[in-house]
Amino acid sequence: MTEIGPGVRMIDTRLGGRRGLTSAYLIDGTRPAVVDPGPETSAALLISELHDIGMGPDDLAWIVLTHIHLDHCGGTGALAAAFPRAQVVVHERGARHLAEPARLVAASHEVYGRTAPLHGGLTATSAERIVVAPDGHRVDVGGGTLEMIATPGHARHHMSVLHEASGMLIIGDAAGTQLAGGRLYPNVPPSDVDIAAGRNSILRLGERGATTITLSHFGPTADPETTLADADDALERLGHAALEGYRAGGRDGIAAAIDRYLPLAATVGNPEVVALWEWLSWDENNILGLEIWAERQDAAGDGA
Numbered sequence: 418m419t420e421i422g423p424g425v426r427m428i429d430t431r432l433g434g435r436r437g438l439t440s441a442y443l444i445d446g447t448r449p450a451v452v453d454p455g456p457e458t459s460a461a462l463l464i465s466e467l468h469d470i471g472m473g474p475d476d477l478a479w480i481v482l483t484h485i486h487l488d489h490c491g492g493t494g495a496l497a498a499a500f501p502r503a504q505v506v507v508h509e510r511g512a513r514h515l516a517e518p519a520r521l522v523a524a525s526h527e528v529y530g531r532t533a534p535l536h537g538g539l540t541a542t543s544a545e546r547i548v549v550a551p552d553g554h555r556v557d558v559g560g561g562t563l564e565m566i567a568t569p570g571h572a573r574h575h576m577s578v579l580h581e582a583s584g585m586l587i588i589g590d591a592a593g594t595q596l597a598g599g600r601l602y603p604n605v606p607p608s609d610v611d612i613a614a615g616r617n618s619i620l621r622l623g624e625r626g627a628t629t630i631t632l633s634h635f636g637p638t639a640d641p642e643t644t645l646a647d648a649d650d651a652l653e654r655l656g657h658a659a660l661e662g663y664r665a666g667g668r669d670g671i672a673a674a675i676d677r678y679l680p681l682a683a684t685v686g687n688p689e690v691v692a693l694w695e696w697l698s699w700d701e702n703n704i705l706g707l708e709i710w711a712e713r714q715d716a717a718g719d720g721a
């Protein structure tokens with residue numbers, strides 16, 4: 418557990434047993450919150466880290482989710498069971514999946530393919546413990562507040578979390594991924610990526626004047642303005658790649674266009690980080706996500 422700002426600690430949730438891939442956040446207060454518990458396979462680790470700092474079963478008030486992809490939310494049911502007073506804060510579109518996770522887990526495993534076992538599943542949270550958060554919803558952590566900001570793009574139900582006391586923005590996957598030693602690159606996996614919405618979300622996040630931006634994958638970035646500017650530029654490029662590539666040749670066309678507009682290896686700039694992307698199939702999932710988006714754009718007749 419690492420303090421990354423006043424009242425905010427980061428916990429490495431070690432997707433697939435590896436450090437530096439997925440992060441959870443503990444927000445201090447008399448009603449503390451965990452943001453994004455991480456995959457189910459990491460829940461025992463997270464719970465023991467919370468026990469190690471003296472948190473008892475009654476001491477966690479909130480589990481806050483940026484979105485319901487399993488690398489972020491899979492541990493929710495297990496964490497909620499270990500801390501039976503905690504309520505779960507999530508976007509409206511995520512709520513029903515937490516209460517009845519079977520369909521979400523099946524669909525997610527289809528996308529993850531061979532990496533599904535790294536993620537595990539998700540056990541149900543009883544519906545009365547789920548709090549639906551609209552844009553602007555505030556979570557009282559006791560001596561401080563979290564503001565939930567709707568940031569669709571990576572997924573329609575994606576939300577970012579502003580820790581008002583420190584000015585830190587916990588933005589999940591809204592800007593993309595930046596693993597240690599590499600540069601930022603967006604994650605645009607299936608099934609409901611929206612490039613235009615994602616760019617608008619980045620614009621809105623920029624208006625908040627955050628002191629720090631922290632990414633689920635992985636941790637605080639050097640400078641909020643640079644992070645958001647890079648994310649916007651990258652999404653614009655991926656949008657062009659998706660539409661041009663899709664029209665030229667479907668999925669293969671998109672892969673070729675990504676290599677022209679935003680080549681993964683050259684953009685990330687670190688072969689070890691690129692190997693992690695490939696190990697997790699994030700590169701392939703980006704192509705699949707962009708294909709679905711491009712198909713929808715064409716069907717709607719409003720592509721560029």
Ligand SMILES: [Zn+2]
Nearest residue numbers: 486488590633
């Ligand atoms: Zn993620």
